[in-house]
Amino acid sequence: MAQPVIAVRDLTKVYHLGEVDVHALRGVSLDIHPGEFVALTGASGSGKSTFMHLLGCLDKPTSGDYHLKGRDVSKLSSRTLAEVRNREIGFVFQGFNLLSRTTALENVEVPLLYARVRARERHARAREALDAIGLGERLDHHPNQLSGGQQQRVAIARALVNRPSLLLADEPTGNLDSRTSIEVMGIFQQLNAERGITIVLVTHEHDIAEYATRIVSFRDGRVRSDRPVPVRREASAELVTLVEQMAREELSA
Amino acid sequence: MSLGMTLLVALRALRRNAMRTVLTALGMIIGVSAVIVMVAIGNGARSSIEANIRAVGSNVVNVNAGSFGMGPVRMGAGNTTSLTPEDAAAIREEVPGIRYLSPGVNLRTQIVSEATNWGTQVQGAGPDLAQIRSWSTEFGSFFGEQETRTAAKVAVLGAVVRDELFGPGADPTGAMIRIRNQPFRVIGVLTRKGQAAMGPDQDDTVVIPYTTAQRKLLGITHIQSIMLSAEDGVPLDRVSTSITNLLRIRHNIIGDQDDFMVRTQDEMTSLFTSTTDTMTWLLAGIAAVSLVVGGIGIMNIMLVSVTERTREIGLRLSLGARDVDVLLQFLVEAVVLSLVGGTIGLALGFGASYGVGRVVGWPTLVSSDAILLAFGFSAAIGVFFGFYPARKAARLDPIEALRYE
Numbered sequence: 001m002a003q004p005v006i007a008v009r010d011l012t013k014v015y016h017l018g019e020v021d022v023h024a025l026r027g028v029s030l031d032i033h034p035g036e037f038v039a040l041t042g043a044s045g046s047g048k049s050t051f052m053h054l055l056g057c058l059d060k061p062t063s064g065d066y067h068l069k070g071r072d073v074s075k076l077s078s079r080t081l082a083e084v085r086n087r088e089i090g091f092v093f094q095g096f097n098l099l100s101r102t103t104a105l106e107n108v109e110v111p112l113l114y115a116r117v118r119a120r121e122r123h124a125r126a127r128e129a130l131d132a133i134g135l136g137e138r139l140d141h142h143p144n145q146l147s148g149g150q151q152q153r154v155a156i157a158r159a160l161v162n163r164p165s166l167l168l169a170d171e172p173t174g175n176l177d178s179r180t181s182i183e184v185m186g187i188f189q190q191l192n193a194e195r196g197i198t199i200v201l202v203t204h205e206h207d208i209a210e211y212a213t214r215i216v217s218f219r220d221g222r223v224r225s226d227r228p229v230p231v232r233r234e235a236s237a238e239l240v241t242l243v244e245q246m247a248r249e250e251l252s253a
Numbered sequence: 254m255s256l257g258m259t260l261l262v263a264l265r266a267l268r269r270n271a272m273r274t275v276l277t278a279l280g281m282i283i284g285v286s287a288v289i290v291m292v293a294i295g296n297g298a299r300s301s302i303e304a305n306i307r308a309v310g311s312n313v314v315n316v317n318a319g320s321f322g323m324g325p326v327r328m329g330a331g332n333t334t335s336l337t338p339e340d341a342a343a344i345r346e347e348v349p350g351i352r353y354l355s356p357g358v359n360l361r362t363q364i365v366s367e368a369t370n371w372g373t374q375v376q377g378a379g380p381d382l383a384q385i386r387s388w389s390t391e392f393g394s395f396f397g398e399q400e401t402r403t404a405a406k407v408a409v410l411g412a413v414v415r416d417e418l419f420g421p422g423a424d425p426t427g428a429m430i431r432i433r434n435q436p437f438r439v440i441g442v443l444t445r446k447g448q449a450a451m452g453p454d455q456d457d458t459v460v461i462p463y464t465t466a467q468r469k470l471l472g473i474t475h476i477q478s479i480m481l482s483a484e485d486g487v488p489l490d491r492v493s494t495s496i497t498n499l500l501r502i503r504h505n506i507i508g509d510q511d512d513f514m515v516r517t518q519d520e521m522t523s524l525f526t527s528t529t530d531t532m533t534w535l536l537a538g539i540a541a542v543s544l545v546v547g548g549i550g551i552m553n554i555m556l557v558s559v560t561e562r563t564r565e566i567g568l569r570l571s572l573g574a575r576d577v578d579v580l581l582q583f584l585v586e587a588v589v590l591s592l593v594g595g596t597i598g599l600a601l602g603f604g605a606s607y608g609v610g611r612v613v614g615w616p617t618l619v620s621s622d623a624i625l626l627a628f629g630f631s632a633a634i635g636v637f638f639g640f641y642p643a644r645k646a647a648r649l650d651p652i653e654a655l656r657y658e
């Protein structure tokens with residue numbers, strides 16, 4: 001088998017809250033291979049977000065190893081880590097985290113700014129990323145002029161604009177209704193299938209997890225179960241039936 | 254991120270909070286314009302003084318009674334009785350190269366005319382004063398040897414005093430005025446010289462024979478000063494050395510502190526200009542304090558801005574910003590803020606200097622030094638006061654920043 005994208009061994013994370021030590025992660029070992037679509041589930045407080053932050057090089061573990069594409073992350077300088085965040089990882093948040101009063105296009109361009117891509121290419125690539133995600137018409141809209149689903153799609157375009165091989169999404173559908181959630185999952189499945197992007201997605205909704213190929217379940221900072229999805233849901237097919245159903249309802253009304 | 258983009262991002266952030274930007278920049282605007290105006294006024298005063306003193310003539314030497322730092326008590330010029338009319342006579346006799354000489358006895362007092370009264374400087378002088386100071390008369394004439402010898406109660410009025418007592422442009426020759434309750438006959442009015450940059454108004458004066466001032470007004474036999482001018486081409490330092498030597502002998506001074514001061518006009522000039530320079534820098538220094546206050550305003554608003562944009566910083570870090578990128582972003586913002594203030598302040602300072610110049614009637618000079626200083630200062634203040642907030646931003650932990658509410 002190919003080298004894993006993510007290889008973690010005995011990862012722990014302890015937060016010190018005054019006198020109290022909070023053990024958010026108590027020894028997690030996991031391999032994720034290229035092209036996998038992994039859903040992380042688990043109860044609130046089980047350590048999913050903490051784990052994602054470590055995977056995204058936004059935080060440092062208390063102990064344990066993390067190899068990203070074979071590189072020991074703990075040995076990288078802060079400058080290199082910024083570069084890794086910029087080039088190799090795309091991050092999608094529950095709260096979208098778009099820059100307000102900034103157009104969709106400019107939001108998507110931000111990672112390219114830090115990659116020092118020239119203006120012309122920057123515009124072209126950002127436009128392309130938004131086109132690919134079906135927002136080509138909304139380039140000049142500000143976040144407050146977009147729906148939640150559209151905002152999340154801008155955020156996805158931003159995560160993808162630097163062509164990372166790994167996409168990390170922490171409850172990306174948490175703020176969306178079920179139909180929009182399916183649309184977003186459809187985008188993830190498409191990216192995973194067509195571009196082979198490795199995706200790690202946190203969700204505490206079981207039906208969302210079933211769009212993935214593998215479900216890793218956390219409990220109390222440990223991996224409780226790790227299994228493939230037996231019957232995978234297909235977002236695109238579901239969307240088609242959903243649209244048909246809505247059309248029928250409208251006719252009968 | 255490239256510097257150009259960083260600048261663009263900074264400009265946008267500032268435009269987004271336009272009102273706040275303006276208010277914050279106001280500190281710099283006031284500071285820079287204050288410095289510019291103060292330096293301009295100072296420079297104007299300096300050049301005006303130089304012009305005035307040059308007008309008096311550069312061949313003038315002043316002798317003043319008393320000296321600074323004499324004995325245990327430091328006394329100002331003119332407070333001792335050691336200088337006498339005989340000293341003046343001796344100087345004229347024995348020091349070669351002297352053209353005109355006028356003993357001086359001054360007092361401030363009230364001048365009373367029939368209609369009104371006016372407080373002014375009364376100068377007791379010799380008839381040579383008119384030549385030494387190149388004074389001509391608008392009406393009547395200056396007094397001569399005769400009036401001086403007899404201590405005649407005659408007065409020559411400066412233009413301002415005439416305006417106050419008899420009305421602008423009037424010819425009061427022959428009229429009577431009272432000085433310390435004694436009647437004086439007005440025999441002339443001096444041609445107007447115009448306001449000096451510093452010191453008393455040259456036209457706000459009354460000149461009477463020094464003998465009259467001594468005997469009729471003050472009841473003294475000494476004099477306070479001697480003003481003299483040298484023949485053309487005679488080196489002034491030689492004249493002043495000769496006077497010093499002569500007076501030391503006459504006053505029996507050996508090795509002690511002199512009880513008089515001899516100063517050439519050049520020395521007077523540099524004394525005055527160095528005083529104005531000191532004043533200028535003092536005023537500019539005070540104005541610079543407002544620059545510092547402006548800088549603190551910038552620091553304050555940048556700290557607010559960093560706090561407000563904590564989530565944005567976290568986001569940028571998660572998208573690949575390095576800590577230097579964040580540092581530069583906020584630093585550039587602070588420098589832009591202070592430079593905007595500096596530029597507006599510069600324009601305002603120019604305008605205000607011009608306005609002040611018009612009002613007080615001096616030339617006010619905005620020097621290129623002041624402009625460079627203002628720019629340098631505001632950029633430096635931006636960097637200095639912007640650094641701490643920017644570093645605070647750059648040191649944020651990405652996760653904590655993203656979670657910040």
Ligand SMILES: Nc1ncnc2c1ncn2[C@@H]1O[C@H](COP(=O)(O)OP(=O)(O)OP(=O)(O)O)[C@@H](O)[C@H]1O
Nearest residue numbers: 015017022024043044045046047048049050051204
């Ligand atoms: N910055 C922090 N300081 C202190 N404790 C923290 C911090 N971040 C997380 N924790 C604690 O670590 C544990 C794991 O938190 P984490 O956010 O990873 O959970 P989660 O699985 O993402 O939960 P949720 O589903 O609610 O998002 C929790 O007990 C939480 O209180």
Ligand SMILES: [Mg+2]
Nearest residue numbers: 048049050170
């Ligand atoms: Mg979480």
